[in-house]
Amino acid sequence: MHLDHSETTAPQHHTSGAPARRVLGPPAPAGRATRRRALRVGLGGPVGSGKTATVAALCRLLHDELSLAVVTNDIYTREDAEFLLREAVLPPERITAVETGACPHTAIRDDISANVEAVEELEAAVGPLDVVLVESGGDNLTATFSRGLADAQLFVIDVAGGDDIPRKGGPGVTTADLLVVNKTDLAPYVGSDLARMARDARAQRGGKPVVFTSLAQEGGVRPVADWLRERVASWRAA
Amino acid sequence: MTRAALLVLADGRFPAGGHAHSGGAEQAVAAGRITDAAGLAAYCRGRLHTAGLTSAALAAAACAGADPLRLDEAADARTPSPALRATARRLGRQLLRAARAAWPAAELDALAGARPRGVHQPVILGVAARAAGLGPADASYAAVYEAVSGPATATVRLLGLDPFEATAVLARLAPELDDVAARATTAGVRAAAGGRTDVDVLPAAGAPLLDIAAEEHAVRTARLFAS
Ligand SMILES: Nc1nc2c(ncn2[C@@H]2O[C@H](COP(=O)(O)OP(=O)(O)OP(=O)(O)O)[C@@H](O)[C@H]2O)c(=O)[nH]1
């Protein structure tokens, strides 16, 4: 069910459980017929928590070992896409922006059509890809990705947003495949108790992983990169 | 045929990308042309009788069996703004994806294969309605309602307009929606009559200000909606 989309399609075939159907259209490029499509990883979380910084750091660290592309969902500008372009974390043809009509969570959950289009366009234009990172527009604690769009999702919060966020929970904190607690360098200045955040997160997440990062520091994204490598390995093996 | 399929197709939550588009309302709000419920009503009426009529006739013709690729060319000819042509094809692709999941049909698959870059959304709407077992009049209704419901929901978000007032605007427009849908259906059925496709009988009503505003909107650096 995870064959490359240029050979089989049926909208959202990877979640429907229905048999993949052949489509009319150009045949799959030679050598790609048995290759799986890219792993699609969603990044959600509140405004300013460090989603774009995480995407940028992952691209810088992993672009030599994985074929990557990025879809951003900016809320009313193209700033995230432009930041990534300016920072030259990836060649421009690997970065696409999607507009979300004032409702970032709708674009990643209730009506994923624009994002799925964007992912497939990237795969068609610059593929084969190993991973497509889809950054949600900054939203609230209930925003999660549809399984029709993301194979795995991480939720990025930061210590400055209040150390009670893990305790409050909500779908992002409790159900994401990886919870990232970012900006640990700021903890002393905002009086956040990291041990308490870790304890609360563990209690909310029933064994699912949590990592603490400071992207202000060199190599700070490594715990997220390690998680991503593991996901890619199991995606390839499955 | 099942009439209830029309409710599924015309539902504002049908996942075909419409939520990210304002139907030109964002630019109209920015230019001060919509500031309240009365302005929204006037805007919707103008869009309904121009772009709405043209779209609905294309949808009806596609549903009645006219050649969708000829209709796509006819839609191009009726859409002077390059930004709106791009939007229509993008929304067409998104609608096609949702329609193929909802009402699998060889005709929809064939269109995806023939035009991977997309076909104008009203044409896909018509073929989707056909795949759903609906008729040309249903396709017209879905198109005319979309012509006014998009701007109404967008204006609620953009202006904080009272949602009850915005919905009342739509309700008061209902008789006009009936009228425009009927005209569009007649034209669309004529265009497909006798198993041929005669695009010249389709209406070509346009609104220059909608086209100009769409071009202005497309180059804005900050915006909430894709169109
Ligand atoms: N001190 C510190 N600042 C950080 C860290 N990570 C990100 N920032 C800064 O936090 C600000 C917001 O980061 P972004 O990556 O843009 O956040 P975002 O989640 O993408 O924001 P939105 O897309 O607007 O929701 C930027 O100024 C970053 O440089 C960190 O670990 N420590």
Ligand SMILES: [Mg+2]
């Ligand atoms: Mg961002």
